[in-house]
Amino acid sequence: MARILIVDDSRISRRILRNILEQGGHEIVGEAGNGKEGYEMFLELHPDLVTMDITMPVMDGLESLEHIVTADPKAKVLMITAAGQKDKMMQAIKLGCIDFVAKPFDDQMVADIVVKHTS
Numbered sequence: 001m002a003r004i005l006i007v008d009d010s011r012i013s014r015r016i017l018r019n020i021l022e023q024g025g026h027e028i029v030g031e032a033g034n035g036k037e038g039y040e041m042f043l044e045l046h047p048d049l050v051t052m053d054i055t056m057p058v059m060d061g062l063e064s065l066e067h068i069v070t071a072d073p074k075a076k077v078l079m080i081t082a083a084g085q086k087d088k089m090m091q092a093i094k095l096g097c098i099d100f101v102a103k104p105f106d107d108q109m110v111a112d113i114v115v116k117h118t119s
């Protein structure tokens, strides 16, 4: 079981992720609607893992990832990607994300990736 922070500007995506992760026995310690909020909540909550959307208002997922990894080089940030984001995925690897999950979500794939990185 992991303590997870969900960062996504889509309320529907957050709800889907929460359902998948809770069914996997994980605890959702917080939800943030943009990268800035996500970074602030990361500092406050110290989650075991962060799911990070890329396209968000105020601060996008790449910038938020950069702030989080700078604050805690061991942070586990799992990027949530959509079609056509290959350049951003490359940037996210350079910035230190641990892995990717593609939208639309495959429940089993999300569950497996989270277990892989938190057990």
Ligand SMILES: [Mg+2]
Residues within 6 Å of the ligand: 008, 009, 010, 053, 054, 055, 056
């Ligand atoms: Mg988004």
